[in-house]
Amino acid sequence: MLKELTDKQKEIMYQTRDEWINLFFDNVKNQKGIDKPLFEAGISWVYTEILKKASPKIVYCDSWANCLLTIATLKDEEQSPCNVSVGDSVRDSVRDSVRASVGDSVWYSVKQLFNQCSYYGDISDFGWVAHYDFFSRIGIVKNKNFEKYKSFIKSCTFAIYPYENCVFAVQPPIYIERNAAGRLHSTTAAAVKFRDGTSYHFINGRSIPAWVVEKKDTITKEMFLNERNAEIKGAMYAVLGQQGIMNLLGAEVVDIKQIAHANGEKETVELLKTCDTFPEIDNQPFAWVKVICPSTGTNYLLGVEPSHTDAKAALASLSMFTENEYSFNYRT
Amino acid sequence: MKKEKVSTGIKFHQGDVQGRSLSELPQGAVRTENTPLALGEKHGHAHVVTGDVERYTVDRRVIFFVKTQAILQHINLSLMENKKNWETTEVLPVADHKPITLDRGYYEFCIQNEYNPYRKVFEKVRD
Structure with missing residues (x-):
């Protein structure tokens, strides 16, 4: 044995x-x-x-x-x-x-x-x-x-x-795209394609209509607000990305913090929230932190829990570090 | 997300990868093959640790033991088809983010998350 x-x-x-x-x-x-x-x-x-x-x-x-x-x-x-x-x-x-x-x-x-x-x-x-x-x-x-x-x-x-x-x-299939969890997922194309052209669209493992991905540029604020299917709405959220959703819905800065990193660099982080709340997410606003990549200078929006009121705490909640620990010796 | 006290040590952030030094290898860690820490969604880029290293996992945590020296690199994934590149302590052609040199020690890596209000979960950021 x-x-x-x-x-x-x-x-x-x-x-x-x-x-x-x-x-x-x-x-x-x-x-x-x-x-x-x-x-x-x-x-x-x-x-x-x-x-x-x-x-x-x-x-x-x-x-x-x-x-x-x-x-x-x-x-x-x-x-x-x-x-x-x-x-x-x-x-x-x-x-x-x-x-x-x-x-x-x-x-x-x-x-x-x-x-x-x-x-x-x-x-x-x-x-x-x-x-x-x-x-x-x-x-x-x-x-x-x-x-x-x-x-x-x-x-x-x-x-x-x-x-x-x-x-x-x-x-x-001749093409499969997955997310980090291994589920079928593509925000830019069909996640599964067969050799005869048959294709299937998925977001985080959920099957969605092709138009959400293939015609994402035609999605309007009204379409988003009026969509009653939470799966499709969640797919729109994923396909448009944080910046796209924020552009679609509008948001305001509710907090700004400066982080003093261990290497002497200063980083500014902003907490943004939509003015509206949404029933499908428990009548909460959408919330993001905006950070700047030190290597490329690109602005990034990262979704955070809407309960946050402090920009640094919100950013730290996305990492393995506490708010007090969030200070890096190396940033690239 | 598990929060562990970090009073001293090295903390680093490269793109969507973050990490810190550990004083020892966590109990129960299992040795695994060295693979990319994160893959880019659009450009075929990847964050990898190259050099004299051993990779471990435990409770979904990714730990590296750097035996002498290693480099956290952001490179085009195709470079890693050359198996010798996994062991190099030289800087490979940089994709976007500059390399970070890691001296002997234990290091834990994680991917920065973002919150998805529809799924009510934290998901790994993909650049």
């Missing part, structure tokens, strides 16, 4: 974690796409050795939306050729593409079995596979099937929709 990890095992643990994280994000960054030899070997193993079935036809899709549309098209072909929510031309194009790629038996089996899609693994399995991969690396797990499954998952297939005779495999 292993009671405690050795330093070497801890090192392997972090190494394993980082390798799995990097496997996916390097794939995205370098737009590698699915490792087809690994995926096809894995699917063949799942169907022939585990399920005792014939190897299926594989259809690669450039995005999740494209994949679901393809499956829906096959489904709707059976029901009503006009009863689809996408344009006929799009559907026809997708259908033609799929029909060119799959044989009659696949076409009809998928149509008949579109509700019988199974699940055998995709990018969402990275977490637990990485977990047991660590135990495999330190000799605790010794399982040939796990090694084969691991190899299959390492193909970086974003999503898999397996049917009786056919498997739809979704290519991973």
Whole structure:
């Protein structure tokens, strides 16, 4: 019984974690796409050795939306050729593409079995596979099937929709942007882009409409004040940035302090607040401290809790230091 | 945010990175790979500690042990693809913020925060 990890095992643990994280994000960054030899070997193993079935036809899709549309098209072909929510031309194009790629038996089996899609693994399995991969690396797990499954998952297939005779495999995104906490996040563009152009916008992990990011220059004070969806309002706040929100709403200086740093430099910090209060933030004003970067001379606005009345205390609250400790030997 | 008494020692501020010297390595600190302290959102810049160092983490705190000398540098991240640059005590081409030399000792680093009233949390500043 292993009671405690050795330093070497801890090192392997972090190494394993980082390798799995990097496997996916390097794939995205370098737009590698699915490792087809690994995926096809894995699917063949799942169907022939585990399920005792014939190897299926594989259809690669450039995005999740494209994949679901393809499956829906096959489904709707059976029901009503006009009863689809996408344009006929799009559907026809997708259908033609799929029909060119799959044989009659696949076409009809998928149509008949579109509700019988199974699940055998995709990018969402990275977490637990990485977990047991660590135990495999330190000799605790010794399982040939796990090694084969691991190899299959390492193909970086974003999503898999397996049917009786056919498997739809979704290519991973070609662009992902995240915040410091690792959540999907971009204030300047789509946070997730697939290779067919399909894109998704996120702020701090929350899905938002594209216009908040793509048309942020058209956001007015009235739009901001009248927006009732707190998620969208929070997204506007993030996308416009501190300066943008302050410009939009207006603010006044409520305190100015001078900080005497340990290296002899003097720093002036201002506390600003909006004149209005806002119901979605507990009927408080927005508040910022304004500081100047000593290297670039750029003014920065940093959001602070609205309860502050002292500019230096407000600035110190954003750091590991107390107000009295907030004095630097080096500032660049 | 945890406030610890700092009566003496070095305190420094480079862009959105701040830090201070510590008298010892905090208990429970785990050695980790040296990675950028902060990544810029727009320009591919990064704050890194280069030199003769060991990086540790404990309770989300980032601690460095500078064995002889190190430099807190603000550079273009692509420079760090050259692994030798992680160990250099020479100044690399500066992005925006001038380097800060750190002598032997323990140092804690953190990223300056800002308050998000919608999420009611402090978030790390990204420049």
